[in-house]
Amino acid sequence: MAAYIARRLLLAAVTIVAVSILSFLIIHLPPGDYVTSYIAQMAAQGGRVSAEEAQNLRIQYGLDQPVYIQYLRWMGMIVHGNFGMAMEYQLPVAQVIGDRLWLTIAVSIAALLFTWAISLPIGIYSAVRQNSMLDYVFTFVGFIGLAIPNFLLALLVLYFGFKYFNTNVGGLFSAAYADAPWSWAKFQDMLAHLPVPAVVLGLAATAGQIRIMRANLLDEKRKPYVVTARAKGLPEYRVILKYPVRVALNPFASTIGYTLPYIVSGSVIVSIVLSLPTVGPLLYSALVALDMFLAGTIILLLGTLTVIGTLLSDLLLMWLDPRIRLENR
């Protein structure tokens, strides 16, 4: 078991490093560097930066160093909690991001919970009552969820909300709480607004999860140990729920590994469409403005978040499957 945990930790660490390298690349991909953009910005404001000043700035920010040194310096800064300056806002990146990261986590977890809460019972039902009317209905709805990209779903939800209910279903807070400090009431307000983004985000993943649970359960249901359970005289519902469902839960739980990145990923676009105060719209505006420090940092944080979440899910999987716990394959 210890070996398993160690391996997972190592992999997570390597992945985070990979993400940081990718983020760093992205930061430096557009032509020109921070100083160039700074000069352009100054020029737009009517100021001027002399060549000497520019060179000094470069040395100050270490932009004259080779790439890998810059990377290490950047990582050093990050470890100390210094994420650099958001050019557009002229504020530290950490401050600009502020609450948004936590809200991204909240929305992602809500979507994940929604996905699980819906797909588990439906998946079980579809496998046990195969080819029943409800099974077909669920399959159909599942395909709809699969076929509509989540931003499109968000758009359609907004459209119908606006056109037929004359409400704006976007946003995470009512106007009253939007800028207010955190309180219990604000938290409740957020909870009230979470369903729409959670459903929009989670629907496509739900469809996939239902199919996985259904397929796995159908396979497991035919296995000998289910017959044994029946031969012990257990009622049918116990036979199904205690045994094949429990075993089918393993591959189901291991899907968090790629569901979480998918949801975090999707939340970026969905929150742009639904105007949620999460990291998504911030990333978008940062990219449009080519504020690369902000953008890169957000990408790094999102990636790290996902990796940690995946790590936690791996640990959960380990707890679920005694075969892994006891190091037997």
Add this chain to the structure above:
Amino acid sequence: MEYEVSDTPLLSVRDLKTYFFSDEGVIKAVDGASFEVHAGRTLGIVGESGCGKSVTARSILRIVEEPGRIVGGEIVLRQRASSELDLAKLNPNGRHIRSIRTGVIAYVFQEPMTSFSPVHTIGNQIVEALRTHRKLNNREAHERGIDLLQRVGIPRPRERMDEFPFQLSGGLRQRAMIAMALSCDPQLLIADEPTTALDVTTQAQILDLLWDLQEQNGMAIMLITHNLGVVAEMADDVVVMYLGRVVEQGPVEDIFYSPKHPYTRLLLQSIPSVHSVPRAKLPTISGSIPHPYNRPQGCPFHPRCPSFMRGVCEAHEPELLLVTDHQSVSCFLYQLPVEEAPVLQREVLPGD
């Protein structure tokens, strides 16, 4: 065990028919099987793979998998002298049959590795069997479980209760399976190829175990196997099945020393013997088992039978009839087809 005059059988199967219905057609897995199981005695059911032995056994407990179901026949259980119950008529999900499963009739499966849940401990699964049929709390059931594991010869039973199936060896797993089956003192133990998945030494140990347990409990055993050696050693009575039908049955000595049905004879011939001539070809049964959708007409064995009688065997179906005091055969070598029974001539009287 000495053969006694037959008392009322614990279980009587009469003309059992279990069919599987699929898109491609109907598979008649069991097509008219009849036999009896007596308390304190072991019935061996032999036949090649696919002859319907397992389906017969599962039909008894109504655990035949979809798309199979019982379409005819009776399975009469006599738990007590005065109570008769046709299991074939029970609701397969109902309380009644569920109380019988493991409570009265227990089942030991062929593959102990896949027949135990991989994610629950042995103890959990045994306790569950106990608490389903007995009023015990967790601790009491757990203690009883340890007892059971001890009885079947598993060393360090207390630790084993908390282990998972994959942590035990094949032989120990099968013993644990037997322990679970016996947990509620059943009157009949159905053992479906209990030793096929084990090596020969373990096989002998398991058979010894079953024998001892039968002596202690006086329970009936229905032993399903394709291994004639196991049958010779364990069974008191033998039923030979082919393509879903019983072709011969009787006490084990009669079957082995005077087999009547051509199939039984060929089966016995095909057992490699210590006394056979070195380098001689092993005798086999010619042909192969027909495709389940392609059952032969008439007697199911006729395409491979050395005693095939044209005009008789493929045109009519033989019945299982007593040919000696205790032995029955289903073969036209010992009976005449129904249509050809002599018709009594009636005197033709004037006026008809």
Add this chain to the structure above:
Amino acid sequence: MIPAELLTPQVHEPEVTEAEERISVATQWQLMWWRFRKHKPALVSAVVVILLYLTAAGAEFLAYADPLASDAQRGLISPQPLHVSLGGLSVNGLTGQRDPQTFKRVYVEDPTVNIPVSVFAQGFPYKLFGLIPMDRHLIGVSGGNRTAETTLFLLGTDQQGRDQFSRLVFATRISLLIGLASVAISLVLGVLLGGLSGYIGGTVDTLIQRLIEILRSIPTIPLWMGLAASVPKDWTIEQVFFAMTLIFSLFSWTELARVVRGRFLSLREEDFVMAAELVGCSRLRIIFRHLVPSFLSHIIAATTLALPAIVIFETSLSFLGLGMRPPAISWGVMLQEASNVQTAAISPWLLWPAVPVIVAILAFNFLGDGLRDAADPYGV
């Protein structure tokens, strides 16, 4: 007493039915086709996919208006439904009025005016498949004078007065083409790396496996957005297209590699491979004659299943303005016009591009499912 001569041994071979005979001599591809045929949604989807690609190929023919021809005067005209009658196809005409408040020309449907729509009508000139100069289109309004009042707008126009229907037809081309191109690159990468991983095994396998795991656990959209935003604004459509393709392929090869690796691993252990080796087949022969047919079908299935993801992501990024950019036309680019809810509420026809997106995704998914089921005709 039974006569002795009747007791002579007779051996009867069971008769093989005709159906069994057919199955046992059918080739692998025939078996796969029969299996595929059973999957009704997959069959329908195959037809849909073919139609989509035909649309993309013959876009110029199907469209009746130049997709780039903009005319601010014709902004946001609502769709004109086609009327089918015994006399042929027609639409109601439009009357132009000057809106008293905005002084803009507004077009309103006029049921009294009937404009015949003909098949194979003359329209803007083009080259079919880039080769044959033509000016006939599937449908259109014939006649030289094509003012707004006498023209066809099947799905209305967008804010810049461009005909939506024609744009939609052209958008199919780019949206589907990016899919094909990305999948092609992913295929090469996936088969190469997956094959190496599965066939060589050992450290190479472990390394590639870890790489795939790492790539899979990174949220892709933020990365894509970042990469896409870095594409210089002055690049041409073709260059942007190429960049987009690369960006998508960078991550989608992992799924294909996993499938290939899985197949190689299981095939390596198969008895028939060992048998071939024992007979003396060269490695190359084993790979091409024995291994490839076994996993080719799985690759086809996996490839088809990879397409919907690419469609989704191209559409998403273009919707945000970070993917394909005007004047390129793709479904995502068109949907960007509807991103403002108020605009969409007034002109709901702007949401029409959602339909081919959904249809394409569904079709590819069903088709892929059907292919995956048929890929293993010997399995359950």
